[in-house]
Amino acid sequence: MVDQTNSSDLQTPEGIVQPRHFPAKGEPLIHQVNWEGLKTLYMKEVRRFFKVQTQTIWAPAITTLLFLVIFTVALGRGGREVLGVNFATFVAPGLIVMGMMQNAFANSSFSFLAGKIQGTIIDYLMPPLSEGELMLALVGASVTRAVLVGLALCAAMLLWPGVDLTVHHPWAVVWFGLCGSVFLALLGLLSSIWAEKFDHNAAVTNFVIAPLSLLSGTFYVIDNLSPAFQAVSRFNPFFYVISGFRFGFLGQSDIGNSNEAVLHSAIGLGVVNALFAFAVYRVLRSGWKLKG
Template identity: 45%
Template sequence: MADTTTMGVRRFGRWNWTGTWTLVEREVRRFMAVWTQTLAAPLITAGLFLAVFALAIGPSRGPVMGVPFLHFLVPGILMMTVIQNAFANTSSSILVAKVQGNIVDTLMPPLSPVELVIGYVAGGIGRGLFVGVAIWVVVAVFMGIEVQHPFLALVFVILGSAFLGGLGIVAAIFANKFDQMAAITNFVVTPLSFLSGTFYSIERLPGWLQTLTHLNPVFYLIDGVRYGVIGRSDSSPWLGLVVCLASTAAVLWLCWYWFKRGYRMKP
């Protein structure tokens, strides 16, 4: 039988385009098949956040960063919902496959570690954009907020989805049971997203807490989207872009390394 490789080139070429696209398509179909969970539920949750703040605080709350308080809240709630859904997409896909014992169906095809990372993360980005666009359409119709820097806002949304999608892969590889994943979600992901300026400007925080917040990459994601939407932010959006790019690259490198080693994946 003839060798399927020549000078290190795989039978499918240096890049398995068909395999990578198939994995991306599978991940997209996963969340599209349960759109009530992946679209309707985030929309309702985001709407409830806005409704609760509007009813609890109302017009008594003055402007924040020179804009109405609800306008200040919208980018943070949108980004928080996007990154939570991106994390949920990749983490649930891998963990369910591990628990059910069919992760081998993903590991056996001729997909390199890079292709696996891209396939899973692309699914997380797709779900993040799916949710983000839906929320923004509703907000634009009912609140009439005009996006100040749409391209920059889109870049931060994609970076946020990639970062949390990668973090979801890391969490799913590390966890072997659903309660372990629940612990990671409750004690890592949720605090990162809630304590990052989502509902407040960090100027109101004590100095030491401001410093701690600046160590949280999610702060720069939310702050970057806020700048893209309302043109105001707590820090430089260009610094945020650098931090987000570096954080995303680091997390995706860890995903690649663990896939390459088969860490907690292979029997």
Template identity: 75%
Template sequence: MPGAFPAPGQPLFRGFNRLGLWTLYMKEVRRFFKVQTQTIWAPAVTTLLYLVIFTLALGAGGRTVWGFPFATFVAPGLIAMGMINNAFANSSFGLLVGKVQGTVIDYLMPPISNGELLLALVAAAVTRAALVGLAVWGAMMLWPGLELPVHHGWAIVWFGLMGSILLALIGVLTSLWAEKFDHNAAVTNFIITPMAMLSGTFYAIDKLAPTFQAISRVNPFFYVISGFRFGFLGQSDIGSTNTAVLHGAIGLGVLNLALGAITYAILQSGWKLKA
């Protein structure tokens, strides 16, 4: 009967493939977990070194920010920065290495939709980000005198999740665009790292000139770091009340929805993936 079968070469998905989604998700998780010394514990050690260096360099003499010791002020931002950097690293690797090695068909051939493919890649990146965040948090508890009480748990969960999803989506877009590892490194070195470093991780933006404060406020990483810090300290550059921080939380959610739709559309088009 006409219309009973899809056109040749056109996939037909009649439902949500939970098994396929779970299988791809576990494949991505096992890929980074197999080298957990490099993907989880090394970032924790590196972030702890950041804490040591910046605390000794800038926190000497009992320096405080908003009434908190400098180490306590900077610690939540370092945790969030470690999470988002590793979310990007994870999601930007899978498709790219497949393209470079000629094995990208392993992602395209299984009977899963593009939406399920995107969801699995993002979920695996968020999982790695969460594990890195927990490892960094645990490592920071070894720092003498450092305390990180939880004031607003919802902010820690929401901004940690939204930041990880944001960087995971950017990572997938990068892996779609990149044709070699140099392209991925260029995005990391010239976009991700500068935006992360200039997001208010190591300073409060109220110390900046008005022009640079305005620039900081258009950086989405700034809201991730500030909102995450608010969850621990109860204060941040975007406000010290739930109402003030809620605007940043909603903005990040809307940004992720828009970026997710763009990423899905590009993935659906087969750009740089299919001949």
């Protein structure tokens, strides 16, 4: 006797066969957020950089610690104080958040670009993920790497004598650290969409990220600059991230003369990140330089 039961049918414990009802062609199976797909891509990106953690987490910590050693030896002699603390304590928070931002950019700027060059970009575009879910997973993985680098940097800088990383305002440390990481992750994602070879990505790193990082007040307070350069510094978003993050540790900042100025900067960074995220989402949705 031939079994005429369709393999797609369901059979109840009582032996009653019920037909399985599939949605019509073109009707989506996932109606809201594909949480499983988002989690899978996020974990894939995290595992990618974690497999080479010596290069992606610990090496940046050692390199940034060398910055601390060099500038402390060169500029911190004679008990020099900045914002009421010794120079090593002043410069350490800026170096931590600078390392976080640079590694957030490095992580998010790699995925699409490597896919283009290796011909595996379809692995990102074919799965049933919306543009928002794709962006959220890639940015989330980059922020995860930034946080791990920040923790490694904190551990490394505590080894240097004279550094005090006592936290005075935890909300500022968390908020400005995350805002800076998200901003650079979005910039890295936009760079990977635009770039067609690694030279393009390196150009953004060398001519945009590095100058903005080094001229953001990491090693000095902008009050020491001329009024013209102070005005230029205040147009640099990196300045607000680094000064706000430093405020979380020191309780003082060169953003303004009051804590209200720091709070306004925190709100402003949140608005800038929201607008930038929307812009990157629109570029991603358009398929520019991703979909032939």
